[in-house]
Amino acid sequence: MPRTMASGxxxxxxxxxxKLYAGDASKIQVTWPLLLAQLNSGTYPNAALQxxxxxxxxxxxxxFHTKPNIIGDTEIVGIEQLVDDA
Structure with missing residues (x-):
């Protein structure tokens, strides 16, 4: 039975x-290569990051970090001003 990819x-x-550019994805395991392709082609939807x-x-x-990485990093957790939502 195929495993469903988790969102995250x-x-x-x-x-x-x-600066952290945060987002969510429906298939977190394949997100980074797709984001890199968008960034490299100049089509990433976040204009500031592009x-x-x-x-x-x-x-x-x-x-690139997923939620478990971020939660475990005491230097990131609770520092809301690092998130750039532009």
Missing amino acids: IYAIAHIGHL EVWNQQGDKRRFT
Whole structure:
């Protein structure tokens, strides 16, 4: 019987800039490759993240995190000002 992919919350962290771009996905296990494809093609729906991605070029420093990663990180939990919902 095929396993159903779980939905969940994710965040893209812009390392060194104290910004998290948070979202949700219906198939969290396949989300990161799809997001990378959108960012690389310039079609990501969050204009602020797309602009930063384009400006960074080869010097990009982003990481992808799911809810269990975020909950377990005491440096992230409870720091609401890090979330950029633009």
